[in-house]
Amino acid sequence: MVHLVPMSSSNAMDSAMDEVDPQNSTIPLVPLDAFRCPGEVNKPSSFTPSALHQLRRRAVERFREDPPNENTTTSPRASTASGALLLSSFYLLRHLILPRMGNLNMDGASENANFRSGIRAPRVHTTSSTITAMTLTSGTHTSGTLQEITNSEHNARAHATGTKRTYTGAIPLPEPKTRKTLADRGGEPIPKSQLPSAGPNAAARLGIKPTSIANLATTHHPPAAANSSRPASAIPGASRHAPTANFGKSVGPGSRPPISSRAPTSTGFHQGSTTGTRGASRQRPATSMGNRRGEDDAGQQGQPVQQAPQAPQQSWDVDGRLSEFETQFKVMKEAFDSTLTDRKAMEDMIDFAKQRATELERDKQQLRETNHQLESHFESMRQENYQLQKEKQQLMLQFEAEQTKHGYELQGKEAEQQRAVDSLKAQFSAEVQQMKQEHQHALESLERQYQRRSKDEKEQQAKEIEELRKRLGAEQQDMNLVVKKKEQEIEELRSQVESLKLGMDREHRVKEALQQQVTEMATTNMTLESGSRALRAKIEFLESGSKQQSDAFADMEARLQEALRVAEEAREKLIKEETERRVLFNKYQELKGNIRVMCRVRPVLNPAEGDAAAIAFPDQKTSAQIEVTGSEERTSIGTVSRKVLPFEFDRVFSPAVRNDKVFDEISQLVQSALDGYNVCIFCYGQTGSGKTYTMSSPDGMIPRATHMIYETVTKLREKSWTYTMEGSFVEVYNEELRDLLTPAKEVDPKKKLEIRHDERTKQTTVLNCKSVPLDSPNRVEQMLKQAQNNRSVAATKANERSSRSHSVFILKLVGENSATHERCEGTLNLVDLAGSERLNHSQAEGDRMRETQNINKSLACLGDVIEALGRGSAHIPYRNSKLTHLLQYSLGGNSKTLMFVMVSPMEAHLKETITSLRFATKVHNTHIGTAKSTKKLTGKERNSESRNSDSRASDY
């Protein structure tokens, strides 16, 4: 910061200079009044303080470095001359330099202003100031006296004149002051107090000769410097010595070119200003007379200065010197005028600079205020920044603490998670390991199991294959034997058939003859009757004419006797023919097979039963075939088809066939029972297929059979046959026999029904079973009702009223012929089998399931027995079930067997229907053997019959 310090005297300037601290930012401004002449008011108010300070300090230092020689005695005159010279120099300084210094001051002010405001002044001023400072600095290094100042002033002025070009001609030159010439003022005494106190050394350095002082005192008057605050050290221009001459040259027109075309001179100033090096600064500044250069040159060349002897000769040419001085003064005056012009321009510039300074001051003030505001703002910002920094530090600390804490927590959680992950990994690995082991164990066990199973299956299959092979071989052998046997039988049967055909033809012929005889006898009888009527009429006529009548009566009686004899013969012949017919019929039955199979299809009872199965009866003529369309079957390529299954039996009854027609087919078997055969008629089929209806319905086989038997027995009475009939009704339930004719409450548990076989008579009796004599048809009906009531009936899901037992009606027929003395024992077994449905179909549970199992078992045993009979096995498994055990003598051997396979017409029962038909086909293909009558013959017939039996037995 720059402070303007007002000063009014040189002392003040000195003190200010002394107070200047170059290092301090506070620089005192030296008032220009210290260099101002009295009365000069309109001058620059300040000078560059640094330059003045430098100037003064250099001068003092120089003076101290080169003090006046104490040994040299300075004469007052010399001192006066030196003082005059100094005054002269000071005068020049006063009028030539100060105006420039004013400019410099202006420059300094500008510089100060610049310094204070920080805004650069116009370049021309700044350059001038800078050059001035440089000149002052470089010039004062080489000389320690006021000559140096002069030189510096010259330098400063040179630069100032350089800047003056801008204002040349633009500003009018001021009026020159009226001054005395040096010639006029040469005789004026110089106050001693104003003489400089410089020593002889200083005068010597200035080139002042002691001998020229007196002349100078008369021709040269020092300028009025009495008002100068600083005492002059010498009076310039007191004599014609070299410095004065040099001075005049230095400022005169001869040494200085015009301003507009000034070229660098060869003077020391010019050299000093252009050579600013340290070596150049050591050179003494050139004087106007050039003697210094000569001294320097001589000094440098080691030659002593030789100018002193010439000085007296020049100093005594006073007129010349005065004229020269006058000339020089004119020149100087012109220079002063020019300088004044420059000064005016400079003052204008100063004004301009002042205005500029004022503006700058205002700007400075504004900037200061702005600066204050900015400072306050900066302060607030700094405080805020401090607060923010503080907060930032706190936040940083907090953040670091949080970060540390969070890091610890994170580490803890990471460790915890790591532990959890490790534990989970261990757990998972253990589980995986365990699962692998379990899987491995399971796989191994499964592998072992499958290996074991496959091994067992292989062994089982191998065994089965082996068994099947053995069985196949045995069956093949059996089949071969059977085939051979069958072939023999076929041959025999063919021959028998042929013979029988012959016999039948003969019988037919006999019968026709007999019938013809009967007809003839009837005709004869009619003839006889007519004869008898004629005879009666003749008797009546004879009675009227006695002899003639008695002859006619005798003739007629003879003829009657003859007729009676013929009739008796015919009757005997008929009995004989009936016996032969029976024999032929039984033989025919035997040829047809001892087991016959008939099929019956019941009708659809109600449309609500469902759809009817596709059952056809293709052969209407023989009525022996049935075709059943099977269930839908899906082939491998996805097509749906239904197979037509043909079956052929001994007789097939369509749904339209009634019971009487069915009975016609079995009536011959009933007759066989009357003839002494064991006959077994049983109904096989699923529940609801019509077994009971066929067997036990009011017009079923049992009633019809009994009715037939009654009718036949009645008829046979004419043929001397008398029959006794006993009936019993048993039930096979859960492989136990129950008497259906004994009410449950009357059953004695201690008396169990037992099957007894009479090997001799081939008859089977059931112990403790009630046997009812059937002496009338009503008695049979009562027996059937009683048996029906006692029969075990249980409800199943297949049929609400289903027989769960096998019922067997046993009718024993014993006949005796009083005429022929024949006796026969036949048994008619009418069996209503239980339902043949399979266990899974009935969906029975508990007791019902046990019933079904036993039913199936007994039916299976029935099939086994039939199969064994068909194969001609030595062992027939009758005892495997109660049913077959009971029917042992009615199945095979000397028995005749008829199986009704009952078929339901419903589509829902199609599967069971086909199963039943297949079973029936199996039975139908079985040849049980030849039946034997149990008829006992008496006398010749018995012998004859026994021969026939032996012959038949030998056939098998």
Ligand SMILES: Nc1ncnc2c1ncn2[C@@H]1O[C@H](COP(=O)(O)OP(=O)(O)OP(=O)(O)O)[C@@H](O)[C@H]1O
């Ligand atoms: N040919 C037929 N004509 C008219 N109805 C018949 C015929 N066959 C059977 N039915 C009737 O069908 C129903 C079932 O017959 P049935 O009871 O005889 O069968 P089932 O085979 O004896 O049965 P279960 O084994 O239960 O004794 C009866 O109502 C019966 O009247």
